[in-house]
Amino acid sequence: MAVEARAAAAAGAAQTPLERLRPFAEAFGTLAVAGLLLLAFGLTSSVFLEAANLRNILVQITVVAVAAIGETIVMLAGGLDLSVGANVLFGSVVAADLAVRQSLPLWFAIPVGIAASAGIGLLNGVVSAVIGIEPILATLGTFLVAAGLAKIILHSSWIVVDSSFFADFVQTKVFWQLPVMVIAMLGLYAAASLLMRATPFGRSIYAIGGNPAAARIAGLPTTRVRIAAFALAGAFAGMAGVLQIGQLGIVSSGNTTGLEFQAITAALIGGLSVSAGGVGRVERTLLGAVIVGMIANYQTIRGVPPNYQQALLGGILLLAILVDRLIRGRA
């Protein structure tokens, strides 16, 4: 006991320079990257730093960023949600259908749309936490179900939403000339950040994601929290869907292709990990989305064809993963 324990204690005390760098890298790394990019892009393009352009970036990323809030919460709890994209579509379809085709008042249509997405999220939670199917597979299944249901409601068509309320999302400017939807996104991030930092639920998520066995022994209601995380992700997807109606003015089945992967990418660039939960912050996902948005925007300014932009995004994701691994060590 004596020898082994002392050796182990000695090993624990020493820290390599890289390890000492860790808390700073985790806290400010993403911010630093965003700042650097801002600088680099701003210096090499006269258009980039124009207020209108920056505003445009924020508008472009809003839908993905809001969906990514839910994805982040699920990933923090140690899971993965592949149904987010379809869920965004589903929520927007339900809301649009109720508002336009059924001519129901907006104060009804919008909450019901969000509730519908939350319901899909609840299904995710029950299937993965209660029945025990791995989240990847469970959310794959609900992805198909949600996408299918959304398209069924659309009747292979699309819904044009011609409403000043929704149009105002993009057009009305508040605070620093930022459109309502951007303010909404920032507000949702603030709320989510508060939720994760300052509520028992948020703490429980970090605990369950960080060490599921210990969470159980500490008496946390692990099943309930996991279900709630997925349901919340669904709700955020629904909200993203509603915002998308405002942004595009039209709901069609192609609106959300690849959205879940964009959301996951934003989270990963923000420092989350697919294999381990319990580490990361919701705010950094916003930074991740902003970084992705900046890169896409800069590429457009420079005339890079949109498809190559996607290719570059994949490369950047790879880079982000590599850097994260370098700093954090083997996951």
Add this chain to the structure above:
Amino acid sequence: MRAAARATLDKRYLDAWFLGAMTVGAIVLFRLIEPSWLNSQTLQSIVTQNGPLAIVAMAMTFSIVSRHIDLSPGSMLALSGVVAGVVYRDHGSLALGLVAALGICLASGLASGIFVARLGLNAIMVTLATYIWARGLALGFTNGDPIVVDTSLTSVVNHTVGGFTIVAPLVLGVYLAGWFTLSRTRFGRYTHAMGGDPLGARRAGIRVGLYTTLIFVLMGVATWLASMIVVGQLASAQPYAAPSLELDAIIAVIIGGTRLAGGEGNVGRTLLGVAFISILNSGLLNLGLTDAYYQAYKGAALLAVLSAQILLRRRIAEDVRRRQEHERLLAEARGYA
């Protein structure tokens, strides 16, 4: 002892029997609704259409058994076809294009393997990046438009023997090779070992890095094969091809009974999974259901099958445990006698 072994065997295959039953049930159901559905022609088209899925699913079996998930096949298939198309367009030789396509598939697989095996990156994240950039490149090279190629490949791919194209024997051959490798060679057994206990496998001296990389390269080869079939069938390279091939392949493997956690599985079950999905797809399509309903049903079916698998497994595990306990008590009693 023998009888007990046989009983275990039966129980272990219970979920395979279940899947088989569901497949047969689906066939019966669809035939009832639409009697003309399953004739030799539709059967041929099922095989031809799902050949690429079958081949990729075979390689995905290796990935999942080794506890890695590969999200790249769909995008790589498109990119592979596009590369072949571009080379053909710029140099006039489709054969050269095929070689170039193979090259890029191998390179991507090798890179993924190195990232995962040597650098310890998570396979989902690495292949997610591939999923994104490969599709991007495919779209970028072609501006979203398909590249028409000559019919030399098409004549090979569509060449029929006894009503079936070469896709059928190709798939069969691929599965035979896969079955042989996974269950009879060292590579195959080590794949199981790595998936079941990665640290233990490394400690036992298995060259985890080498074999993991091989598995990703294998996926590259399978993707190339699949893309050649697709290009041949369409006589063109489609940058939007195979939009969710990887997910379908994963579903096929999992429905077949291989566990996502890895360590066990065989290609025969994957073939069963592919068959089920193909029948389901074809039947639903034939019912005249739009894309939407079919997607929803597919999702519901997936969830149902997965839930059933879990419930069955729990029941089996409970039975096995009870039997082991019983044996142990008997042995102890004998020990005291």
Add this chain to the structure above:
Amino acid sequence: MGGRAPNPPAHGLGTTIPTTPQPALRMRGISKRFPGTLALDAVDFEAAAGTIHGLLGENGAGKSTLLKILAGDYQASEGTIEIAGEPVTIASPRDAREHGIGIVYQELSLLPNLTVAENISLGIEPTVGGRIDASLLKRRARETLASIGVAAVDPERKVGELSLAERQLVEIARLLTIRQPRVLVFDEPTTALNHHDVLRFFSIMARLRDDGVAVIFVSHRYREVLEICDECTVLRNGRRVGHVQRGEASLERLVALTLGQRGEAAFSRAWRAEEDAETVLEVEGMAVGSRIHDVHFSVRRGEIVSLCGLLGMGQTEIARALIGDGDRVAGSVRIAAADGLPRTAREALRRGLGLIPEDRQAEGLFPDMSVRSNVSISSLARIVVAPFVRAIEFARERALVQGVAERAGIAPRVLGRPMRTLSGGNQQKALFARWLLRGTRLLVCIEPTRGVDVGAKIEIYRQLEALARDGAGVLVVSTDLPEVLGLSDRVLVVYRGTITEELDPRGTGEQRLLLAMQGGAVGEKVGLVETEVVG
């Protein structure tokens, strides 16, 4: 006495082990220095071919260091090693293998989802043109298993389905297949085996001995050592303190050698509970699975009760069953006037139980969360603002956590740091603080000072005493003798799945306690005659 000349092996694999006048293994003057400590001090150890040699000693006496040197994981600072008279250098595990040294650890090296035959030949599979020769693989497995007298294990079964005892046999077979070893070491092989398996294991060790292998049996279970070993060596504090032959050994002799002269106890109780305090836990007729049976005990308020036994005797299972982790639990459990065993950890907490688990990394800590969050995680209801707005009131959290942290002896400045940066002792104190904050009727601590330095140990003991004084009951599971005797009000000895004795620590010395843990009594004669030992 020395070893007997090895007979030509009746069923051995490979070549007959040549007989030499030299012992199979001779380690001379082995010392091992680590920064700050001397783990081994000029230890001589000899194992003759064709014998079963027991290696005994407390945790920390140096047994595992000696083994690691033999295995090639460590290099000795001083001393020589000879195999069959030839001096050798063992610089790596591969060297050890090549010199014919095989070690079977408690954590077996088998791969659970491969079959027995595949595991036995892992890395050296017979191939025929790229494919594994399955029939040869099977035959090899069958032969090896037969050579150690095991016919019942089916080579086709997956190792994951086998019992632990069967897996051990497969591991032995694997070692034998790679290379016929001269020296085979078993590190605590019987800890998790039931009696029947132990006997079977003994017969296999005997077979190996008869084939000329020098078998080294490292064990805490002295009854078994006395039953099977031809001789044994005892280490204490890194030195060899005794070498006993078969006829000369007894439980008491081995216990005395192991413990030696004990100095002043480092910790003793400053306060004890009254006799008539109310009962907080009452267990009657508890049985868990097939290994634990007939457990009766109780814990009163203010009492510290220890469940103490050799590793694997069941004390941990009993403790964990109380928080709902038991498999098929029977019997009655009463916690503070409410009947029934908690079925989940959450329910256990609601009933007033708390658990400090044996492996804090796996089940206790949240490494990336702050120490403060780790402490408050089981008391989230106490730090929220109001029922309407369930937000955490940070000021209250800080104050409450600081309060219990002071009581637990944690410096306030570490409260904001990630848990993983704390030392083992501080981590354990933080876990303790968690339960202080939550408030428990009964705190169950399993190995509370494992991996904790001496200073922090004493602090933790004081905290447990303070907790008892505040009216809680404490149930400690431990294999650390001074800890058990210094800390407890009552000591319950667990042997072979049931409580065999209750001792008053004030009248019991370590030797008496260890003897009881070994299932023995004062004056009992064990080991002279090969009789069936009834525990």
